[in-house]
Amino acid sequence: MQKTPAGPELDHLIKLLSGLPGLGPRSAKRAALYLLKRREQMMEPLAAALHDAAEKVVPCDVCGNWDSRNPCAICSDPERDDGTICVVQDVADLWALERAGAHRGKYHVLGGVISPLDGIGPDDLNIASLAQRASAAGIKEIILATAATVDGQTTAHYVTDRLDGTGVEVTRLSHGVPVGGELDYLDEGTLAAALKARRPF
Amino acid sequence: MQKTPAGPELDHLIKLLSGLPGLGPRSAKRAALYLLKRREQMMEPLAAALHDAAEKVVPCDVCGNWDSRNPCAICSDPERDDGTICVVQDVADLWALERAGAHRGKYHVLGGVISPLDGIGPDDLNIASLAQRASAAGIKEIILATAATVDGQTTAHYVTDRLDGTGVEVTRLSHGVPVGGELDYLDEGTLAAALKARRPF
Incomplete structure (x- = not known):
């Protein structure tokens, strides 16, 4: 420069x-x-x-979210559902979901996605701690909210495999037409997914 | 937010x-x-x-440029021509001219332009100190490099009036086609100015 x-x-x-x-x-x-x-x-x-x-500002020992308190404000909130954990790649995604205000359970921040090209394997992410949390009593559902990219979906599959045997229900975010989105501007993959996942009106 | x-x-x-x-x-x-x-x-x-x-980082007492030394590196440079002062609105403009490397004299930073709408009058700018510098022995030329906007040109005219009587030659940057610029994308004012100020090829 x-x-x-x-x-x-x-x-x-x-x-x-x-x-x-x-x-x-x-x-x-x-x-x-x-x-x-x-x-x-x-x-x-x-x-x-x-x-x-x-x-x-430190990473929360429980979920990996950043906060000036530890455990973080979300983990310490008694109003939030302990039984549902939403798994996100990054703190930015957690913030985005909190802005939407649609998730009233807890979170788990992986800290990235599995990406062999970047040399990031499963052991570099907070997957072991997620498996541990999932095994605890009272956990009913793990919602996978990793990105709909190749790496994000690979990570979601890997996490699902790791959670196999815990008896916890594993779900993922739906694919479909973004709210307010015009069909004409959407890619074919999204349109096909939205059609396949159509619901009664 | x-x-x-x-x-x-x-x-x-x-x-x-x-x-x-x-x-x-x-x-x-x-x-x-x-x-x-x-x-x-x-x-x-x-x-x-x-x-x-x-x-x-402080403003230079001589020219108003920002530097961690005072007078600034440019004012203290014995290699630079003391007789030519280039007048700019802001330090950013001084940096732009230094990047071009075309001016080997000194600078004077006004700290803005006269703008009655924003309540900025001549006394809010470093014009008095410029007049004082211009009266010193050995100053041959003041180059006005204020922006080619209404406020910038008003300021240039005001500065010229203030320098009247010092006997120093006052010049301004030329208007014209930017180097590498396509005529088709240029506004009519610039094209008219470029035509008017045409030079032998």
Whole structure:
């Protein structure tokens, strides 16, 4: 990356900022200048917030979700159904499901998907702890909410095999037409899946 | 902004990140999760870099450029021509001109443009210090490199008026077809300006 004429401190900051997803070298420069104009209101608070979050936000020992408390707020919530565990790839997916507000049970974050090309095997994911949780008394259903990609589905199959013998019901999210989606813009695979899984009106 | 289920520390960090230009609420969440996965390599260094830059990078007393030294590296460079000052709106513009490597003189950063709608008058900009620099011995040329917008041109005219009587030559950047630009995609104003300012081939 081309250096700015503003000295090593700013160059270093821009280099780090440009590593963030969504920011390239150019927008990192813009962000750095924006921050320098707002030292007290933005730059110092952001530095403090980063330090604070890096120190306090930890993975939940039970489900792998990130929270500043451990077990996380979801695992400690007595209102939520202990008997249903929704398995997601990443914390971002957990957040997405929480935004939808449709799942009132607990979660389990795998921390990724099985991906031989990237050298990620089953032992790199939180699958053993899921099998352990599934064996506990009172668990009725495991909902697999991994992505509908090849790696996501491979992972779902592997997890199902691992849960075999626990007697827990394993389900997965339905495929179909997204709500508000136009048929014309959908791929054939989704349309075929939606037709196959049609339901009485 | 919708809260994440991850506690106040992460919510606060995401709120600050989403204030950066180029990042919205969604990409700020993504950036926060990305950082949490890379605490030692990215998150703590970024916090330190922000703090460091906020503390060390200051506006140059001579030209208004940001640098961790004062006067800035450009003002202190004996190789650069003291007699030519290029006037820019912002440090970002100075960086852009430095990337081009075409200006071997000094700079003067106005810190914005005159914009009555935003309540920015001439006294809010570093114009007085420019007039003072222009009166010094040995200054031959002031190059106005404010934007080719209404506010930028108004500012350029105002600066020219203020420099009247110093005896310094005042020039501005040429208008014309951008290098590599297709005529078909250019606006009529630029084409008219390029035609008017045509030069022998």
